[in-house]
Amino acid sequence: MIQIEHLHKTYRSGFLMKPKLALKDVSFHVEPGQIYGFIGPNGAGKSTTIKVLTGLLNFDSGKVLVNGISPRDVKSRRFIGYSPEQPYFYDYLTGRELLQFYGKLVGLEGNLLNERITWALQLLHADKDWIDRRLRSYSKGMMQRVGIAQAILGKPKLLILDEPMSGLDPMGRRDVREAILELNRDGVTIFYSSHLLSDVESISHRVAMIVDGRIVREGTVDEITDSCGIEYHVRTREAIAVKDLPEGVVLAGHPQEVICADDVARDRLLRYCLDNSIAVERMEHKRPSLEDVLTEEIARADA
Amino acid sequence: MQTLKHIGIIALNTFRESIRDKILYNIGLLAVGLALFSIVLGEWSVFDRAYVIKSTTLSVMSLSGLLISIFVGISLVQKEIQRRTVLTLLSKPISRATFIVGKYLGLLAVVAVHLALLTCIYYSILFLTNSEPTVSLLTAIYLIFWELAVVIAVALLFSSFSSTTLSALFTLGVYFAGHLSDQLLEQVRFVNKMREVSDSSAALLEKLAVVIHAVFPGLYRYNVTSYVVHGLALPDMYLFWNTVYAIGYVGVFLAIASWWFSRRDFL
Numbered sequence: 001m002i003q004i005e006h007l008h009k010t011y012r013s014g015f016l017m018k019p020k021l022a023l024k025d026v027s028f029h030v031e032p033g034q035i036y037g038f039i040g041p042n043g044a045g046k047s048t049t050i051k052v053l054t055g056l057l058n059f060d061s062g063k064v065l066v067n068g069i070s071p072r073d074v075k076s077r078r079f080i081g082y083s084p085e086q087p088y089f090y091d092y093l094t095g096r097e098l099l100q101f102y103g104k105l106v107g108l109e110g111n112l113l114n115e116r117i118t119w120a121l122q123l124l125h126a127d128k129d130w131i132d133r134r135l136r137s138y139s140k141g142m143m144q145r146v147g148i149a150q151a152i153l154g155k156p157k158l159l160i161l162d163e164p165m166s167g168l169d170p171m172g173r174r175d176v177r178e179a180i181l182e183l184n185r186d187g188v189t190i191f192y193s194s195h196l197l198s199d200v201e202s203i204s205h206r207v208a209m210i211v212d213g214r215i216v217r218e219g220t221v222d223e224i225t226d227s228c229g230i231e232y233h234v235r236t237r238e239a240i241a242v243k244d245l246p247e248g249v250v251l252a253g254h255p256q257e258v259i260c261a262d263d264v265a266r267d268r269l270l271r272y273c274l275d276n277s278i279a280v281e282r283m284e285h286k287r288p289s290l291e292d293v294l295t296e297e298i299a300r301a302d303a
Numbered sequence: 304m305q306t307l308k309h310i311g312i313i314a315l316n317t318f319r320e321s322i323r324d325k326i327l328y329n330i331g332l333l334a335v336g337l338a339l340f341s342i343v344l345g346e347w348s349v350f351d352r353a354y355v356i357k358s359t360t361l362s363v364m365s366l367s368g369l370l371i372s373i374f375v376g377i378s379l380v381q382k383e384i385q386r387r388t389v390l391t392l393l394s395k396p397i398s399r400a401t402f403i404v405g406k407y408l409g410l411l412a413v414v415a416v417h418l419a420l421l422t423c424i425y426y427s428i429l430f431l432t433n434s435e436p437t438v439s440l441l442t443a444i445y446l447i448f449w450e451l452a453v454v455i456a457v458a459l460l461f462s463s464f465s466s467t468t469l470s471a472l473f474t475l476g477v478y479f480a481g482h483l484s485d486q487l488l489e490q491v492r493f494v495n496k497m498r499e500v501s502d503s504s505a506a507l508l509e510k511l512a513v514v515i516h517a518v519f520p521g522l523y524r525y526n527v528t529s530y531v532v533h534g535l536a537l538p539d540m541y542l543f544w545n546t547v548y549a550i551g552y553v554g555v556f557l558a559i560a561s562w563w564f565s566r567r568d569f570l
Contacts (some may be wrong), residue, residue, distance in 0.1 A: 011568075054394040056569040074398045082394035088387045090316070092323045104312045105395040107305070150391065 001158050001189045002030035002053065007062035009048055022048045024213045026062070030191055030206070032157075035184050037204035038193040039290065041298055045213040046193040047085055050162050053191070054082045067157060081156035085163040085193075087147030091136035095126075095146050098135060099153060106154030120149040123182065125175045140167030148176065152183065159183060161192035165199055177203060197290045209294060216297045221290060228293045231286040232260040234269060237279040246272050256281075309397045310405040317409020321375055322416075330374075331417060334367035338424055342432055353434035357532045360425045361443050365526075367421070368414055368451045369478065375413065376458030377470035379406045380564070389569055400561035407459055407557060414451050418444060443531045445542065449549040450525035454478060456556035457520075463560040464567070480515060481522030488512040520552045 009023040023045050030036045040046050051057040052064055055071040069076035089098050096117065103113045121127040126145040130138070138146070144167050151159060164180070165173045177199060180190055194200050200207060201221050209217040209224065217224045239255040248265025249258050260266040266283075273280055288296075321327055341359035346352065380403075383389040393402065422444055429436035457477045461470035491512040495505045524545050530537055 011570075051390075051569065054390075056390060056393060058566070058568055074396055077394060077396040080394065082391070084387065084390040084394075086387075087391060089391065090320060090388055092320060101312065101316055102391070102395065105309060105392075105397060147391070 001032045001034075001067055002028075002036075002191060003063065003065040004028055004049070004053075005063040007049070007052065007064060008060045009045075009052060009057065010060050022213050023052075023059070026210070026213070026215050028208045028215055028218050030189060032189050033184070033187060034205045035180065035190045035203055036192070037200035037207040038191065038210065039195075039197060039200055039207060039294060040193075040210035041294070044210045046210060047162055048213075049210070050082075050160055050191075050193060053160060054080060079157040080160060081151035081154060081158070082160045083144075083147040083151040083162065083164060085166065086140070087143055089135050089143070089146065089150075091134065094134055095131040095138070095142070098146060099150055102150040103153045108153065116153050116155075117149075120152050123152070123179045124149055141169060141172045144168055144172070144176075148179065152179075152188075156188065158189045158191065161190065163194060164192055165194055165196050173199065197294065201290050207290065209290075209297060211294075211297045212301045216301075217293060222287075224293055225287045225290065228288045228296065229262065231262075231288075232266045233284040233286050234258050234260060234266070234280060235282040236273060237281055240272075240278065244272070245269075306398070306401055309401045310408060313392075313397070313402060313405025314408035314412060317379065317406050318412045321410060321413040324375065326374055327371060327413065327417075330367050330370045331420070334363050334417075334421055335424060337363040337367075338421065338428060342428060352432065353429075354532055356428060356432060356434045357440065358528050360421075360428065361440070361447070361528045361532075364418060364421050364425070364444060365447045365450070368418060368447060369454060371414055371417060372410070372451045372454040373458050373471055373474050373478075376410055376455045377462045377467050377474065379410060380459060380462045381467050381470070384569065393569065398561075399565040399567075400557075403459060403463065403557055403561045403564055407455060407553075410455050410459075411452055414455065415448065418448055418451075437531075437534070439531050439534065442537065442542065443527050446525040446527055446545060449546055450522050453481075453520050453522065453549050453552050453556075456553040456560070460556045460560040460563075463564040477519060478522065480519040482526070483523070484512075484516040484519050484521060485523045488516045521548070524548065 005027045007023050007026040008021070010019045011022050012019050026045070026049060038046050038049065048057060052059050053066055053071055055074075055077060058072070064071055066076040067079045069079075071077075090101075093101065099117045099120070100113060103109075103116060108116055118127065121131060124145045126142070126149060130142055131146075135143070135146070144164065148161065148164055151161070159180075161180075164176050168176060173196070180192070181203060184190055204221060206218070206220055207224060208215050217227070219227075233252060235254075235257050237256070240258065242251060245251070245258065246265065246268035248261045249269050250261075251257070252259050258269065260269055270280070272278075338360045341356045341363070344355050344359055383392065383406075389402075393399065422441070425440075425444075426436050428434070429440075454474065454477075458470060458474045461473040465473065491508050495509055527537060527541075529535075
């Protein structure tokens with residue numbers, strides 16, 4: 001559905017048009033039917049990549065295809081629904097008028113248009129009175145829902161959402177998460193960026209992590225977190241002296257708790273405990289979170 | 304077919320946006336006030352009352368239309384970019400040329416409605432003051448419309464790549480150059496004929512005046528107030544050729560604006 005290979009994008013800014021490389025050799029694929037999370041710190045290149053996909057930005061080099069068509073071709077946008085980060089709309093229109101406007105642009109009219117608007121609003125729990133008020137009176141959360149609603153009106157094959165959860169309260173986040181899952185069950189491919197890594201972990205089939213314009217990790221959440229190493233937190237009935245700790249095992253915050261860096265260290269510790277008749281009370285398999293991996297990657301990029 | 308439909312949808316939205324804009328009402332009220340003031344001017348003036356009312360109201364129509372064309376025209380594209388509404392709009396299956404043409408037609412419709420309303424007021428004033436309301440006056444209004452059609456295209460062209468202030472200045476520049484290019488060429492040729500400058504300077508000056516005359520749209524063609532107010536006939540096919548001329552310029556300006564706009568990045 002999305003194919004990006006060796007994408008480079010440079011911005012030029014200031015009086016001297018100083019170049020700044022925003023995307024450096026970005027490559028990844030999104031298969032049809034996937035929910036694909038795109039994560040990274042602010043300014044890493046998430047929105048830039050999304051805007052290249054939606055044809056809003058030109059790019060220097062590389063290959064970008066959306067459903068087999070270059071985003072430079074208007075036809076590629078027939079398959080796309082897009083909601084920008086912090087969507088802004090014509091504030092002189094009501095929410096419903098806005099949806100009618102965008103609906104017409106994707107070829108809907110008459111009863112079908114009204115049915116789609118009702119469907120989209122219900123899916124996002126936005127079928128409330130405020131939809132007939134002027135947009136200038138909307139909160140960020142209402143705007144976000146209308147933004148996503150306009151993106152799904154045309155029943156796109158690919159839904160691209162830039163920070164769809166930002167500005168939403170916990171209920172709103174849940175509604176959007178559920179809407180994403182339901183659309184995906186209907187066969188819509190979802191590509192979205194988010195800062196809320198817990199949400200990304202819970203709903204994404206695959207994730208790409210971008211730091212400083214480069215893709216630093218790509219894969220399923222498990223693949224990404226596993227690649228960062230698995231730790232074992234072991235609690236013993238009695239404390240083990242530091243000098244006796246096997247290689248790869250360190251003390252944790254508690255005197256009876258130790259951390260094994262990997263499987264080998266875990267086995268060494270268990271053998272030591274067996275040999276010395278030390279009972280193991282609890283052993284936890286600790287996988288780093290996406291946040292841990294991202295923090296590590298940011299630190300590596302800064303270094 | 305789909306493109307025409309998209310142009311219509313964008314034009315309609317632009318029309319709706321513009322008629323909800325306060326600046327339009329301010330200019331409209333000013334125009335109505337000035338048109339009514341022409342009655343007072345007609346009474347005070349030493350000239351023929353009908354002549355003063357007719358020429359003043361036509362000038363008011365032209366001026367108020369110009370203000371709308373420039374101030375609303377330059378903000379049409381810039382507002383979309385600054386408010387970032389362009390991001391959602393251009394992510395739909397519409398080309399950037401469709402966007403530009405839709406915006407253009409939307410504002411053109413606003414100007415047409417503005418002129419139509421002022422025409423009603425204009426004729427009411429002429430009837431009320433017994434100032435010989437003739438159908439030929441519509442000729443002047445028709446040409447004002449085409450003049451403004453060119454001005455809107457110029458405003459859109461500049462606003463597709465420069466700031467609002469610069470776009471306003473550039474558009475005003477083209478407006479004045481377009482109105483004065485004919486006189487400039489005439490003056491230069493007259494001076495050259497009188498041999499008041501050296502040959503090389505004369506040739507250079509004339510070349511410059513010819514270039515200005517050729518490049519800038521000849522907006523002076525659309526000012527026929529003195530003809531219609533005095534009841535003089537315009538040359539044959541004058542309206543037809545000047546309509547074609549305006550459409551030609553509008554086409555070129557919109558094509559350049561679309562080309563430029565399609566190269567732009569939207570952050």
